[in-house]
Amino acid sequence: MKKALIWIGTVIGAGAVLALVIGALENREMPRTITVNGECLTTVKKDKVAITLRVTTVAPTSAESMRLATAQVAEITKRLENQPVEMQTIQFNSYEKTEWNREEQKSVTLGIETTIAVEVSANDIEQIENVLNEFAGMPNVFSENLRMFTSPAVMKPVLEECLGVATQNARERAHALASGDGKKAGKMLSVAYGRSINDSVYSTTNLMRGAKMAVMEAASAMDTGGTIVAKDTEVSVTVSAVFEIK
Numbered sequence: 400m401k402k403a404l405i406w407i408g409t410v411i412g413a414g415a416v417l418a419l420v421i422g423a424l425e426n427r428e429m430p431r432t433i434t435v436n437g438e439c440l441t442t443v444k445k446d447k448v449a450i451t452l453r454v455t456t457v458a459p460t461s462a463e464s465m466r467l468a469t470a471q472v473a474e475i476t477k478r479l480e481n482q483p484v485e486m487q488t489i490q491f492n493s494y495e496k497t498e499w500n501r502e503e504q505k506s507v508t509l510g511i512e513t514t515i516a517v518e519v520s521a522n523d524i525e526q527i528e529n530v531l532n533e534f535a536g537m538p539n540v541f542s543e544n545l546r547m548f549t550s551p552a553v554m555k556p557v558l559e560e561c562l563g564v565a566t567q568n569a570r571e572r573a574h575a576l577a578s579g580d581g582k583k584a585g586k587m588l589s590v591a592y593g594r595s596i597n598d599s600v601y602s603t604t605n606l607m608r609g610a611k612m613a614v615m616e617a618a619s620a621m622d623t624g625g626t627i628v629a630k631d632t633e634v635s636v637t638v639s640a641v642f643e644i645k
Contacts, residue, residue: 431644432588433576437569438638439561442631443549445598449520450527451489451544452534457510461493468493468513471539475517478533483526490516548598549632561636562592569640577644585643597633 454471458464479486496512499505519530527545534540573584
């Protein structure tokens with residue numbers, strides 16, 4: 400009987416402690432927070448210029464079409480391997496090519512078309528002009544999308560600094576809003592960010608027809624040394640931060 404009473408008392412005691420803990424958790428006030436946005440807008444110099452070389456071949460079979468295309472890309476790569484340029488493949492696809500036959504009033508298959516696009520970039524416009532002249536007249540090779548941009552190595556520290564500026568901007572806004580209630584912003588509880596980079600792209604096609612004139616027209620803002628002095632890359636970083644209000 401005594402053991403039963405002791406056990407019942409233990410259960411009641413444990414239940415009372417649990418009730419106190421739950422009550423304390425329910426009565427504890429959740430921290431007040433404020434969510435604000437912060438921005439950073441800046442610009443950075445462009446230090447690279449690039450052109451896209453697109454190889455397009457058509458053949459009766461997929462295997463033959465891809466063989467022809469890859470062979471031409473291999474030739475382009477070999478001829479440029481000792482030049483001060485960087486290359487990367489940005490497109491590779493193969494599909495059935497058709498056209499509408501007006502006389503027969505139906506779609507006619509022409510073969511399998513394979514496209515491989517390679518972006519070639521350099522530090523100055525003269526080198527890109529040399530690339531265009533190098534492959535002018537080569538069958539199945541087309542040039543397009545001349546663009547000037549900021550390299551990742553130059554862009555990275557700018558983005559990191561701009562992220563810090565945007566975060567500080569968010570904190571200052573949080574302070575300003577909280578001060579209206581006699582409070583201040585405390586620690587940052589969470590943050591999310593996004594970025595936008597605006598480079599110049601010239602959607603030109605077949606620049607190999609009069610390469611020098613086409614390049615200089617598209618990139619008219621150049622100094623005599625070939626340095627890119629066109630409009631700088633525009634960089635925007637936005638953060639959404641949650642701060643504790645104290």
